[in-house]
Amino acid sequence: MAFDPSYASPRQASVFFDRRELVRLLNLYGRMVAAGEWRDYAIDGLADAAVFSVFQRASESPLYRVEKRPSLAKRQGAWAVVGHGGMILRRGHELEQVLRFFDRGRFKVVD
Numbered sequence: 001m002a003f004d005p006s007y008a009s010p011r012q013a014s015v016f017f018d019r020r021e022l023v024r025l026l027n028l029y030g031r032m033v034a035a036g037e038w039r040d041y042a043i044d045g046l047a048d049a050a051v052f053s054v055f056q057r058a059s060e061s062p063l064y065r066v067e068k069r070p071s072l073a074k075r076q077g078a079w080a081v082v083g084h085g086g087m088i089l090r091r092g093h094e095l096e097q098v099l100r101f102f103d104r105g106r107f108k109v110v111d
Helices: 021-032 095-103
Strands: 041-043 052-053 064-068 080-081 088-092
Touching: 021 052, 021 095, 064 095, 080 095, 088 095
Parallel strands: none
Antiparallel strands: 041 052, 052 064, 064 080, 080 088
């Protein structure tokens, strides 16, 4: 039986972080692990977004998600920090601007 390309679904291009963005996210993660706040992370490259999720425990839902959505770049900004319940805590056009949310000490993890 010969391969028929009409049966194959076209592979969608996914959004992902570039090297500079990934290094910045992993540096933040390392600082927060050293502070005892975060314990695990996950990276997802989806069709419309790249998501960096951080966890206090691996078996739980993420505490925070840093999302890159290029489709929102001209309107609200491509970057967002999303909290545990899905609430958008910070949105902006630049990654550094959005990650300042974690530098201010405005948040506290509560068990």
